[in-house]
Amino acid sequence: MQLPSLTVVASGIFIAYIAHSVWTIGSLYFPPKCAEKKNCVFPYLKNQHSLQMLLFVTPTERFSYADTVLVDQFDIKPDITLTKTINIPLPYKTRRNGTLFFHAFLAKKSQQWNSDEWTQALQDPTTSYAATVISVYQTPVQESFNLIRDKEYLEKEKKEKPVTHIYSKLVLNILDHKDSLPKKEIPPDIAQVLSYSPKGEYLPVVYIDLLGCRLADLVPVNQTMKDFPVELVYSPISFGKLRLWMQFSAAMHTLRQMGFTEKDIDELKGIFADTNIVLLCVTFIVAALHMLFDFLAFKNDIYFWRDRENMVGLSSRTLLWRAFSQFVIFLYLVDENTSLLVVIPAAIGTLIEVWKVTKAYRITLEWINGVPRLNFGQSANQEEAETEQYDSLSMKYLSYVLYPLCVGGAIYSLFYTSHRSWYSWGLQSMVNGVYAFGFLFMLPQLFVNYKLKSVAHLPWRAFMYKAFNTFIDDIFAFIITMPTAHRVACFRDDAVFLIYLYQRWLYPVDKKRMNEFGATGEENQQITEEDKKDK
Helix, strand or coil, X not given: CCCCCHXXXXXXXXXXXXXXXXXXXXXXXXXXCCCCHHHEECEHHHCCCCXXXXXXXXXXXXXXXXXXXXXEEEEECCCCXXXXXXXXXXXXXXXXXXXXXXXXXXXXXXXXXXXXXXXXXXXXXXXXXXXXXXXXXXXXXXXXXXXXXXXXXXXXXXXXXXXXXXXXXXXXXXXXXXXXXXXXXCCHHHXXXXXXXXXXXXXXXXXXXXXXXXXXXXXXXXXXXXXXEEEEEEEEECHHHHHHHHHHHHHHHHHHHCCCCHHHHHHHXXXXXXXXXXXXXXXXXXXXXXXXXXXXXXXXXXXXXXCCCCCCCCCHHXXXXXXXXXXXXXXXXXXXXXXXXXXXXXXXXXXXXXXXHHXXXXXXXEEECCEEEEEECCCCCHHHHHHHHHHHHHHHHHHHHHHHHHHHHHHHHXXXXXXXXXXXXXXXXXXXXXXXXXXXXXXXXXXXXXXXXXXXXXXXXXXXXXXXXXXXXXXXXXXXXXXXXXXXXXXXXXHHHHHHHHHHHHCCCCCCCCCCCCCCHHHHHHHHHHHHHHC
16 A cells, blocks of 8 residues: 655645634634523623723823823724724823833713712723733834945944834724623633623623734834824724634734744734735635645755756756855845744745755765865766756856846945945845846756756756745735835746746657656656556
């Protein structure tokens, strides 16, 4: 019995994972039904329609009446969306790099509360409550400047200190579920946030949505600021969406404990909070497909080069350029604080490209008297020498165009573009050359294919998986935050893969050349003819 291949196993695990994830997410949107009234809890909202929201801020997490500042109070209806701007009076401690906590109370509608009546409203057993910190202690974003004209910035070498930042946008939700719930079947995540009135009715849940608070909404606070304007968005939230958002918030907390930065978590927030549920599900499936194709492409690429013994039909200079460009792109993504969703695959791709260069140039590491030494092997294969000749010829013509463009682009960027440092300028110049003219270094392989009138020497399985991922990257280019140059490069790769596909269609099958498994078409034909004779 033949064991299934790694591709079949990976695909099976992927399908099972997708099915389980869809079932898990779908089950969140179906709250338990209450069949017997005696074992049910009924909603407070069903009989109460006049509600009022009270908003407070405090410099400490504990709600203390001495340091409490009433921000706003307004009447609401649970099923109506509301957007308004509120001015938050900043406490003295917050202005001096302190924290700021936001408290939201949902109480019965009454007249305008004054400071003497807060206690009565807040201690009412039918009042719902939620609180969270809305300040972040971080270093301000470093500004860019012109390295030639703005020399004073370079001489100062300012080192910014961390200061208090406050979110300029807050999202406030109320669970508007008005159906009864069975006492013994309430989901644990909902049960921990439910509170009950003296009559046993469950009160509306007040939820402060931190998934809607992005790093772009943070504004630094200084000692001269007395008031801070905040855009408050109030909207009802369904039973299923509240559970899903609570699951996401718990996942974000786990990622922080695992060492993910706030930048990476903010990218995930953008996927979850800035899209509707349908697009979110599509994004989830597309992301899973991207991981599957990445794995299969890496696997087939490694299998192809692991067993490769010569470079017939393959451009060694294209491999060298890919390794260099992938390394530059990796450094650029790290310098731009790009999401780990983009950086990690780029790091893995860099390691694989460097390993392919060692295979192409037959580089081996040898230790002589404790000193490492690199050895470069040579091949006397005539077909490989012919490939090298075509490869060298194509690179000669490309260098006449590529090098002046890269040098000119670097000089222009130095005089007319702002940068954070000289390192940033050098890296930006190299990555601009990679992104803008990098596809030219893929032309030597196309030129070799044209001269040999064959594409049988290419790793087509890995190419097809990469092609699928390229088109998926086109979708992610609009979903995940990334540098504009990297986003444009995703569409540039589409054109290159289309040219490879055109060459595959244009040139007939070359039965004399080996495929990615080391076999030729003539060998397969001989085996088939021998089988027919035996029969």
